[in-house]
Amino acid sequence: MRTRTIPIVSALMIGLFLAVSGCLPRPDPANEVALAVAGTLTAWPTSSPTLTPSPALAELSGLFCEYRFCLGHPTDLAFFDVNAQRNPSAPSSYNQGILAAFSSNAFIELIWSLTTTTADPQAMLDLILESGVDSREGSLDVRLIGDLDVYLTSISTSASPLLPHGSAAAWTCGERAFAWKAYAASQPRSESLFQEAIGRFRCE
Secondary structure: OOOOOOOHHHHHHHHHEEEEEEEOOOOHHHHHHHHHHHHHHOOOOOOOOOOOOOOHHHHHHOOOEOOEEEEEOOOOOOEEEEHHHOOOOOOOOOOEEEEEEEEEOOOEEEEEEOOOOOOOHHHHHHHHOOOOEEEEEEEEEEEEEEEEEEEEEEEEEEOOOOOOEEEEEEEEEEOOEEEEEEEEHHHHHHHHHHHHHHHHEEEO
């Protein structure tokens, strides 16, 4: 199991976002966000994620496939490997990893690791939620989505005043446990991001 320092990536990314935005003139919030995102993305990788070959290109739009799993996402967000950015000699792998994606209206993070059939998905939720930054809202919802038992909760976050709402989920697939979270400007938006992600999820 990975260490508890993994979810700090969300706070670091949002922190960079806030640091950049704090240095900019504030004539218009929309311009502020656009400039901050542009500054943040400049330091991000430019390579595209590896996708599973398919004869229908339309089927690949908004689909990340690597590390022997696939996950849906908005077409204007591109995932990057957080581990590889931290240490190019130790990228994410089948056994464990961290992905993140960011745009002007959403932040998404996914983590995974090897587990056992008796693993508690709630432990993965605890791992992806940043202590002192993310807070669960309401009760935990357990849903059967396809053949996955998915633990889902609404969250609020202080990571960014522009993206104060969110959702977090955890599930197991085969020998791996997954946890996902998103920050958005509204709760319905974060829930739609989850539906987009889990609706196209599959693993080997």
